Amino acid sequence: MNDVAIPVAPPLPAARRRLISNEVLGMLIFTLTEAMLFSGFISAFMIVKSGATMWPPPGQPRLPLEATAINTTALLISGVLMFLAHRRFKVEPARAKGLMLASILLGAFFVVFQGIEWVALIQEGLTLTSSTHGSFFYLLVGAHALHAVIALGFFGRCYLQLRADRLRPEVFGAVQVFWYFVVGLWPIIYLRVYL
Amino acid sequence: MNGMRRLRHTLQLVLFAGLLLSPQWAHACAVCFSAKEGTRTAFLVTTVALSLLPLGAIGGVIYWLRKKAKELDALDAQPGART
Numbered sequence: 001m002n003d004v005a006i007p008v009a010p011p012l013p014a015a016r017r018r019l020i021s022n023e024v025l026g027m028l029i030f031t032l033t034e035a036m037l038f039s040g041f042i043s044a045f046m047i048v049k050s051g052a053t054m055w056p057p058p059g060q061p062r063l064p065l066e067a068t069a070i071n072t073t074a075l076l077i078s079g080v081l082m083f084l085a086h087r088r089f090k091v092e093p094a095r096a097k098g099l100m101l102a103s104i105l106l107g108a109f110f111v112v113f114q115g116i117e118w119v120a121l122i123q124e125g126l127t128l129t130s131s132t133h134g135s136f137f138y139l140l141v142g143a144h145a146l147h148a149v150i151a152l153g154f155f156g157r158c159y160l161q162l163r164a165d166r167l168r169p170e171v172f173g174a175v176q177v178f179w180y181f182v183v184g185l186w187p188i189i190y191l192r193v194y195l
Numbered sequence: 196m197n198g199m200r201r202l203r204h205t206l207q208l209v210l211f212a213g214l215l216l217s218p219q220w221a222h223a224c225a226v227c228f229s230a231k232e233g234t235r236t237a238f239l240v241t242t243v244a245l246s247l248l249p250l251g252a253i254g255g256v257i258y259w260l261r262k263k264a265k266e267l268d269a270l271d272a273q274p275g276a277r278t
Binding site: 017039042047 | 248
């Protein structure tokens with residue numbers, strides 16, 4: 001009998017662990033770039049505002065502080081409900097529907113309320129070209145509202161998938177990151193632009 | 196050869212010292228539209244914030260991932276954990 005060398009297969013590499021899903025990582029990178037964009041806007045606004053002799057400029061309306069404070073609260077509650085919905089989703093997905101729907105409705109309330117506020121301000125003479133105050137207001141608040149609308153679209157799609165029992169945790173995680181960004185950014189804009 | 200290297204190092208040192216000692220030459224006012232102290236302060240504050248924000252954000256993500264990795268390690272170390 002001749003000794004025949006049997007080739008031995010190299011050992012298989014250890015299973016790779018995924019710390020974070022691709023969806024969440026992609027959304028994190030996207031929100032970081034968006035954070036830089038808004039930081040640039042807010043920085044420019046702060047510098048221009050600090051150089052003005054009067055703010056808001058003469059002839060321009062004051063922004064509705066109290067009404068927007070209520071709106072801010074609605075958005076913050078929406079963020080909390082999203083957090084609770086995600087926690088419940090991990091344990092019992094079917095029972096997260098109510099919380100998610102409530103979060104979406106509060107987010108939609110925020111956007112609609114902003115629209116009503118804009119109409120009133122335009123009627124009072126605050127437009128994109130009326131002053132630097134108007135330009136920055138519509139740029140900052142408008143960019144945020146655009147993000148809120150897009151996030152609500154994603155959120156609504158998630159809700160439909162959850163109802164159909166097809167929602168993947170990775171997708172929910174990514175939408176959650178985006179919604180937290182929208183919710184977390186708003187108080188900063190409110191404090192800087194409105195106060 | 197040695198002399199050339201020394202000359203090059205000396206020139207580099209002079210250039211560096213020139214840049215370091217003459218900041219007025221490179222002084223460019225980013226807030227020339229308003230010479231107020233408040234504007235200069237706002238410029239400084241926002242510059243610091245914009246510089247630190249990306250570092251903080253990336254650091255935060257790394258910290259979170261490390262924390263998550265440690266949690267998974269602890270789970271794997273438990274008896275009866277998957278191999």
